[in-house]
Amino acid sequence: PQTQKLVRVMTDHQPRRRFLATLFTSAGAVSLSRESLFGAPAAPVVSAPAAVLIDAKSGRTLFEKNADVTRAVASTQKLLTALIVAEGGGLHDRVTVKSSDVACEPTKLGMKAGQRYGRGYLMQAMLVKSCNDVARCLARDYAGSEAAFARLMTARAAKIGCRRSR
Numbered sequence: 001p002q003t004q005k006l007v008r009v010m011t012d013h014q015p016r017r018r019f020l021a022t023l024f025t026s027a028g029a030v031s032l033s034r035e036s037l038f039g040a041p042a043a044p045v046v047s048a049p050a051a052v053l054i055d056a057k058s059g060r061t062l063f064e065k066n067a068d069v070t071r072a073v074a075s076t077q078k079l080l081t082a083l084i085v086a087e088g089g090g091l092h093d094r095v096t097v098k099s100s101d102v103a104c105e106p107t108k109l110g111m112k113a114g115q116r117y118g119r120g121y122l123m124q125a126m127l128v129k130s131c132n133d134v135a136r137c138l139a140r141d142y143a144g145s146e147a148a149f150a151r152l153m154t155a156r157a158a159k160i161g162c163r164r165s166r
Contacts, residue, residue, distance in 0.1 A: 070164065078126050078135050080153050085138050091120035101137035108133045 043063060044053075050066040061067075085091075099113040109131040111117070119138070126134040139149035 075130050077153070078130060080157060081135050081138055081149075082123055082127055084149075084152060084156055085119065085123060085142050088142060091118070091123065093119050095119050095122060095137060095141045097137055098140065101140060102133045104132045104136055107131050111137065 046063075046065055048065070050069055050071055051063065052061065052065075052067045053063040054061050094116045095118075097111045097113055097115045097117070102108070102111055102113060107130050109125050109129065111133055119141075122134050122138055125131050126138060136146060139146055143149035143152055
């Protein structure tokens with residue numbers, strides 16, 4: 001009875017809907033989901049041209065916007081690079097920078113040929129600062145060349161379910 005009254009109040013007063021749902025569910029007064037009160041949840045407002053939200057437990061796609069549109073890979077390459085290098089281990093090993101590693105734009109750490117860094121440090125710099133020179137250095141160090149690492153990335157991407165990776 002009390003829950004029915006609450007639902008009636010919440011649906012009769014549309015502008016206060018979000019506040020009341022937050023207030024009562026935060027307070028633990030009721031355990032009703034927004035879906036059970038108002039039907040399907042509203043799609044999130046996403047300003048990015050494309051986005052995907054996937055439930056990690058079930059693998060179910062919860063939201064997508066232009067998910068199948070071919071786009072530039074951007075930092076997803078760095079995430080895949082980090083995955084492959086981390087799986088290979090040796091994150092405490094030292095990596096020597098080569099001149100071919102630093103000849104890239106636009107985002108750079110500013111490494112110089114001959115310098116040595118811990119692989120784990122380079123991974124952190126690549127992931128936090130999105131440094132292209134660091135990604136190139138890690139790839140070359142791991143596979144011997146960028147081309148060899150690109151082949152490894154393509155194979156690993158296919159293994160984890162990326163359908164149109166190249």
